[in-house]
Amino acid sequence: MTTRIIGTGRSVPSRKVTNDDLAKIMDTSDEWIYTRTGIHNRHLVETETTTDMAADAAKQAMEKAGVGSEEIELIIVGTVSGDMCYPSTACLVQERIGAVNAVAYDISAGCSGFLFALNAAHAYISSGVYKCALVLGAETLSKMMDWSDRSTCVLFGDGAGAAVVKADATGIKAITQHSDGAGGGVLTCENRASNNPYVKNEITLPYTKMAGQDVFKFAVKMVPRCIQDVVEKAGMSVEDVDYFLLHQANKRIIESVSKRLNVPIEKFPTNIEHYGNTSAASIPILLDELNSAGTFKKGDVIVMSGFGAGLTWGATLLEW
Numbered sequence: 622m623t624t625r626i627i628g629t630g631r632s633v634p635s636r637k638v639t640n641d642d643l644a645k646i647m648d649t650s651d652e653w654i655y656t657r658t659g660i661h662n663r664h665l666v667e668t669e670t671t672t673d674m675a676a677d678a679a680k681q682a683m684e685k686a687g688v689g690s691e692e693i694e695l696i697i698v699g700t701v702s703g704d705m706c707y708p709s710t711a712c713l714v715q716e717r718i719g720a721v722n723a724v725a726y727d728i729s730a731g732c733s734g735f736l737f738a739l740n741a742a743h744a745y746i747s748s749g750v751y752k753c754a755l756v757l758g759a760e761t762l763s764k765m766m767d768w769s770d771r772s773t774c775v776l777f778g779d780g781a782g783a784a785v786v787k788a789d790a791t792g793i794k795a796i797t798q799h800s801d802g803a804g805g806g807v808l809t810c811e812n813r814a815s816n817n818p819y820v821k822n823e824i825t826l827p828y829t830k831m832a833g834q835d836v837f838k839f840a841v842k843m844v845p846r847c848i849q850d851v852v853e854k855a856g857m858s859v860e861d862v863d864y865f866l867l868h869q870a871n872k873r874i875i876e877s878v879s880k881r882l883n884v885p886i887e888k889f890p891t892n893i894e895h896y897g898n899t900s901a902a903s904i905p906i907l908l909d910e911l912n913s914a915g916t917f918k919k920g921d922v923i924v925m926s927g928f929g930a931g932l933t934w935g936a937t938l939l940e941w
Contacts, residue, residue, distance in 0.1 A: 624743040624754075625792030626784045626939070628686025629909035632677035633664040633780040633896065640775070649771045655894075659872025663778030663897030665763045670704045674781035675759035676717035678905070683718070685912075686785035688753060690718050693785075695754035696725040697741055699734020699901035701810070701930070702761045703727060710759060720755070731808065732868050732929025733798075734758050734901030735782065736937060739925075740796045743937075746788050757783045758901030765810050767828035776871075777829075778897035782905020791940050795854035797847050798935035807835040808930040840870065840928050841877040844936075848882060848926055851936040859884050862938070863921040864911070868928055869893035869903040890916075900929065917941045 639662050640651035654660055666674075675698060683690065696711045703710040711725035730737040735758030742754040759781035766774040786792075811827035844867065852859055859882050867875050872893055879886045892907050899906060904925050911917060921941040928934035 622747060622749070622788050622790065623792045623794070624746045624786045625789035627787050628682040628684070628688065628785040629905065629912045630678040630681025630685065630783045631781065631906045631909040632674040632681070633778070633906070634666045634669045634674070636665050636667050637662050638665050643775055647769070647771050649775060654775050657873075658776060659891070659893050660776065660897045661894045664780060666761050666779045669779070671700060671702055671710055671759050671761045671781070672704050672713040672717065674779070675710060675714050675757050675783070678759070678781040678783035679714055679718050679755055679757060682755065682783040682785045688785050690720045691722055692753050693718075693720040693723045693755050694751040695742060695745055696720060696723045697738040697754065697756050698727045699730060699736075699738040699758045700727055700760055701729055701731060701734070701900065702765055714757065723755070730901070730929070730933045731931050732870065732898070732900045732903065733927035733931070733933040733935055735905050736925060736927035736935050737798060737933065739784065739786070740798060740935065740937060742786055743793050743796065746786065752788045754786050755783065756786060757781060758903070758905045760900040760902050762829070762900055765829045770828070772833060773829060773831050776898050778899050780896060780899040780902040780906055782902050782909055784905055784908065793937060793939045795851045795938045796935065797851045797854065799843070799847060799933070801932045804839065804932040805930065807832040807839070807932070837871065837874060839932060840874045841881065843934050844874070844878050844926055844928055845881040847934055847936045848878070848924055851924060851938045855938045857922065857938070861922055862888065862924050864917070864923045865889045866904055866907055866923060866925045868926065869896065869907060870898045870928070
């Protein structure tokens with residue numbers, strides 16, 4: 622018994638922000654951003670919250686799957702930008718969708734969050750603990766950006782994606798996951814500083830800091846390796862894969878992975894031009910776009926690969 626995706630959903634804020642919009646408030650341009658990243662637009666919250674988007678994506682996924690809220694036994698949300706320190710975003714989603722029979726918790730794995738959440742749900746399902754789960758990636762990264770730092774803030778967007786998964790004879794065939802805490806300093810956002818009767822602290826807002834070139838070098842080196850690893854674990858070759866769904870961080874990273882694997886770029890669908898880097902939400906948003914468009918056929922082999930803060934990275938191979 623394995624884990625099969627039976628429904629997907631996505632949700633992004635209504636406010637679309639173009640590169641030209643950003644050029645009005647900072648020293649940048651559409652040409653500067655697009656040639657370096659492949660991004661034209663991103664969506665930023667105004668009234669929406671991480672929980673709002675996650676619950677919306679979850680309801681869509683459940684409707685497409687034909688699954689009622691009472692059937693959901695497990696909810697895992699990959700996020701680094703929940704609305705609350707506690708309760709978890711997963712528990713807030715549980716309440717919103719009425720999944721009274723579910724256990725719910727969050728995973729903090731940066732941009733790998735959805736993938737790690739999916740693999741965790743797979744472990745529960747394949748071991749027989751649960752039969753039906755809701756897996757999400759949801760982020761409001763705009764609240765964690767220094768909007769005077771054009772090298773970082775222009776890359777990111779807000780959004781959520783969801784997948785309902787169930788025990789089945791067909792689905793996930795292999796997974797691989799990795800972490801390197803020693804490299805974690807290249808992508809960080811500090812939490813609240815110590816604050817108690819014995820520690821004097823000036824409260825300041827922490828923002829995301831990224832060493833972009835280091836992250837780029839890490840991704841183009843490790844992502845092809847983990848894709849090769851998961852393909853070999855499944856007893857296949859990269860030529861057997863129909864679609865590679867990579868974390869949408871930078872179009873040049875995706876192109877580099879394509880070249881290193883010697884796989885046609887046409888097998889690497891992208892939507893980064895429309896959403897920017899939505900961290901844990903990027904893979905499930907892309908997954909739902911393709912699923913909703915009828916791109917996948919029964920029996921298609923799909924590899925999803927995420928990478929990000931931690932450092933974390935991994936891949937999942939499944940049969941649609």
